[in-house]
Amino acid sequence: MLEIDPHAIEAYEPLILGLLGLDRFDEASAALAEAGGLLAELDAEEGVRAWHCATTATFEQESGELDRARETWERCLADHPVSPDVVTNAVAFHDAQGASDRGFEILRAALAADASSPLFRTTLAHRLFASGELAEAEALLREAVRPDDLRGSVMAWVEIAKLRQATEEYAAAADAFERAVERVRETEPPSAQLLFEYADALVLADRFDRAEVVARELSVPAHRRLILARVAQERRDPARALEEFDEALLLWPDNPWARYYAALAAEELGDFERALLEYRNSVRTDAAATDARTRGATLLVAQGFPGSARTILLTAVDKAPLDIEGLLLGMRISGLLGDSAGVADFFAKIQTTHPARAGEALAEAAAGLTRRGGPALGVEMLGRAPGIDYGSPRFAPALRALVRFSHQAGATDAARDAFRTIFDAHPDSSTFQAIRALDLELARAPIDAVRSAYERALELDPENTEALTGLGRLALDDDPSGALDLFDRAAAAEPSKPAPKLAAARSLVASGSSEQAAARLDALLLAHPFEAEAAALRARLDLDAGIATPATLERARRAARFGGGAEAHDLLSRVHAQRNEPDLAAKAAERAHALRERNAAAGS
Numbered sequence: 001m002l003e004i005d006p007h008a009i010e011a012y013e014p015l016i017l018g019l020l021g022l023d024r025f026d027e028a029s030a031a032l033a034e035a036g037g038l039l040a041e042l043d044a045e046e047g048v049r050a051w052h053c054a055t056t057a058t059f060e061q062e063s064g065e066l067d068r069a070r071e072t073w074e075r076c077l078a079d080h081p082v083s084p085d086v087v088t089n090a091v092a093f094h095d096a097q098g099a100s101d102r103g104f105e106i107l108r109a110a111l112a113a114d115a116s117s118p119l120f121r122t123t124l125a126h127r128l129f130a131s132g133e134l135a136e137a138e139a140l141l142r143e144a145v146r147p148d149d150l151r152g153s154v155m156a157w158v159e160i161a162k163l164r165q166a167t168e169e170y171a172a173a174a175d176a177f178e179r180a181v182e183r184v185r186e187t188e189p190p191s192a193q194l195l196f197e198y199a200d201a202l203v204l205a206d207r208f209d210r211a212e213v214v215a216r217e218l219s220v221p222a223h224r225r226l227i228l229a230r231v232a233q234e235r236r237d238p239a240r241a242l243e244e245f246d247e248a249l250l251l252w253p254d255n256p257w258a259r260y261y262a263a264l265a266a267e268e269l270g271d272f273e274r275a276l277l278e279y280r281n282s283v284r285t286d287a288a289a290t291d292a293r294t295r296g297a298t299l300l301v302a303q304g305f306p307g308s309a310r311t312i313l314l315t316a317v318d319k320a321p322l323d324i325e326g327l328l329l330g331m332r333i334s335g336l337l338g339d340s341a342g343v344a345d346f347f348a349k350i351q352t353t354h355p356a357r358a359g360e361a362l363a364e365a366a367a368g369l370t371r372r373g374g375p376a377l378g379v380e381m382l383g384r385a386p387g388i389d390y391g392s393p394r395f396a397p398a399l400r401a402l403v404r405f406s407h408q409a410g411a412t413d414a415a416r417d418a419f420r421t422i423f424d425a426h427p428d429s430s431t432f433q434a435i436r437a438l439d440l441e442l443a444r445a446p447i448d449a450v451r452s453a454y455e456r457a458l459e460l461d462p463e464n465t466e467a468l469t470g471l472g473r474l475a476l477d478d479d480p481s482g483a484l485d486l487f488d489r490a491a492a493a494e495p496s497k498p499a500p501k502l503a504a505a506r507s508l509v510a511s512g513s514s515e516q517a518a519a520r521l522d523a524l525l526l527a528h529p530f531e532a533e534a535a536a537l538r539a540r541l542d543l544d545a546g547i548a549t550p551a552t553l554e555r556a557r558r559a560a561r562f563g564g565g566a567e568a569h570d571l572l573s574r575v576h577a578q579r580n581e582p583d584l585a586a587k588a589a590e591r592a593h594a595l596r597e598r599n600a601a602a603g604s
Contacts, residue, residue: 013055015031016031016055019031025063028059047083047085050079050080050085050086051085053076053079053080053086054076054085054089056072057073057090057093058089069093070093070097073086073094076090077090077106077109081109081110082110082114082120084117084119084120087107087120088119088123090106091103091107104124104127107120107123107124107127108124116152118144118151118152121140121141121144121156124140125137125138125141128140129163129166134163134167141156141160143156150186153180153183154183154194157177157183158177158197160176161173161174161176161177161201164176165201165204170204170206173201173205174198174201174205174207177197177201177202178198180194181194181195181198192218192219192223196218196220196227199214199215199223199227200227200230202214203230203231203234208234211230211231212227212231214227215227221251222248222251222255225251226244226252226258229242229245229248229258229261229262229265233265236268236526238269239269241261241265242262242266242274245258245261245265246262254285255285256282256283256286256290256292257282259278259279259282259292260292260295263277263282267299268526268529269554270554270555270557272561276296276300279292279293279296279299279312280292280312283312283315287315287319287320288316291323293315293322293326294313294325294326294329296309296313297309297310297326297329297333298530301329302530302532302561302563303562304563306333306336306337306368307337309329309333310333310334310342313326313329313330313333321349322349324350324353324357327346327349327354328350328357328360328364329364330342331346331347331350331361331362331364331365332364332367332368333368334368335364335366335369335370335372335378335381336369337368337372338372343365343381358394358398359392359394359395359396359397360398362382362395363398365381366378366379366381366398366401366402369381370405370408375408375409376405376411378401379405379406379409382401382405383402385398390402390418390422391422391425393429393432396431396432399422399432402415403435403439403442404438412442419439423435423436428460429460430460430467433453433460433467434453434454434464434466436457437450437453437456437457440453441470441474447474450470454467454474455467463493464493465493468487468489468500469486469499472484472490472500472507473503476503476510480507480508480511481507481511483503483507483510484511487500487503487507488504491504498528498534501523501524502524502531502534502537504520505517505520505534505537506537508520509541514541514544518538518541518542521534521537522538525555529558531562532559532563532568535556535559535562536555536559536564536567536568539553539556539559539575540571543571543574543575546578548579552575553572553575553576553579556571556574560572560591566592566595566596566599569592570588572588573585573586573589576588
């Protein structure tokens with residue numbers, strides 16, 4: 001092209017990018033210099049001159065000439081203060097050098113020079129939000145909401161909606177999307193994408209009827225199916241949701257969110273093979289889009305396949321790092337596999353990114369090792385973990401695990417003095433006093449002493465989940481109603497933990513409130529679908545009531561699938577017998593017998 005027309009300045013940008021892509025840096029530098037000379041000769045337009053300046057600075061930056069690049073960026077900003085190419089790349093340069101304050105200055109100056117720029121306003125608003133300045137970010141966006149600026153107003157309402165979604169203020173987000181849609185309707189029908197985002201916001205805000213109305217207006221069939229699927233899912237109709245997801249995925253097979261939500265619907269139905277398939281498809285499409293890696297790996301661990309779990313968990317970690325829940329799961333999986341190198345690798349990442357979770361990480365690895373080879377392995381690992389300080393609050397979860405596994409391994413005598421020293425050193429710490437109470441409980445100390453220890457922990461922190469749960473256990477036999485109150489308080493303090501919720505259901509059973517217990521268990525299994533004990537208890541409640549529905553069978557199968565052991569297979573046999581399925585009942589009973597024989601052989 002340049003041979004035909006040496007003045008074809010538009011050829012230089014793709015030429016230089018191509019040379020850089022081929023690592024032909026000297027030729028790229030020469031072409032950049034040629035372009036600079038031609039710009040002066042031709043008196044090129046503003047956009048081309050801004051591109052050349054930004055490319056020069058970027059080239060210097062990538063060549064390691066940072067001081068020179070800094071000077072060039074300042075010159076570019078002075079000559080082209082509202083060039084999107086210059087402004088965004090200059091901000092990126094200063095961010096890379098750890099000078100984020102300068103990035104803010106550049107964006108504020110650009111917006112002051114061109115207040116109509118959606119790019120500068122939106123970019124600055126998102127930086128403010130990331131810095132914790134939500135009110136200032138929203139105020140900045142609201143400045144663009146003006147009766148005489150339709151495009152700017154729509155953009156502002158959409159961005160406000162997204163900020164509100166990021167803070168889980170879903171009703172406010174739906175309201176903001178509605179304002180954007182209303183403004184667009186003043187002149188034309190809303191775009192398919194805007195309506196889809198509005199409908200999705202309505203689902204998140206629990207405005208299901210309105211979401212269905214908007215769904216019927218969606219012109220893209222895949223969009224319509226996805227919204228209808230999400231509405232059905234949120235209304236607790238997983239079968240209908242999965243039907244809609246199936247139709248949507250025929251039209252949009254590479255949508256990672258649709259795959260993910262389809263997996264959740266399949267889990268709710270107890271179709272764990274389908275759930276795993278969809279998690280894997282979601283990960284293959286976009287590993288960073290959802291937590292499908294962690295969810296899929298958790299399902300595989302629950303089924304006893306830690307090797308496969310590690311494979312899915314580590315997919316694309318170089319491009320999409322795991323969040324803390326994924327890293328903690330990696331610790332448990334490494335323990336299950338006896339992979340000390342894996343433990344060290346995951347622990348190093350956690351120490352770097354989430355140091356406050358270090359004790360929890362070690363407890364996860366010890367739990368995996370204990371499940372692999374018995375509690376003595378967990379005790380050994382926790383005893384030799386490098387750099388661990390059991391007197392530090394951040395290692396309290398590891399200390400709690402050490403106490404528990406030491407008692408299970410019958411190795412408390414040697415550790416008892418060390419435990420007491422730690423507990424005595426923290427008389428005003430609710431966390432350490434709750435661990436002291438657990439130690440006493442597991443040692444079968446007098447119940448009054450155990451209760452007093454838990455009550456001391458609760459005096460120090462009325463929302464200490466471990467203390468509330470411990471007191472609930474002590475009260476369960478004599479006072480199921482009082483135990484229920486304690487378990488409910490523990491569950492409210494830490495809603496993500498299933499143990500207090502399961503204990504609450506058991507207390508309801510003990511007090512004769514089986515229907516309430518069943519409802520609690522259904523809710524628990526919705527949030528924690530791999531809890532074998534909860535599934536088994538739910539199935540037993542049905543059998544006790546003379547019921548053996550397909551749902552009963554699914555719960556019993558779930559308990560057997562997720563490590564319920566011989567007792568779960570006995571339960572499954574009872575369910576089949578109740579359903580008049582003698583052959584299946586016999587097979588489940590045989591499986592229970594085989595598991596008991598295998599466990600007896602392993603114990604000997």
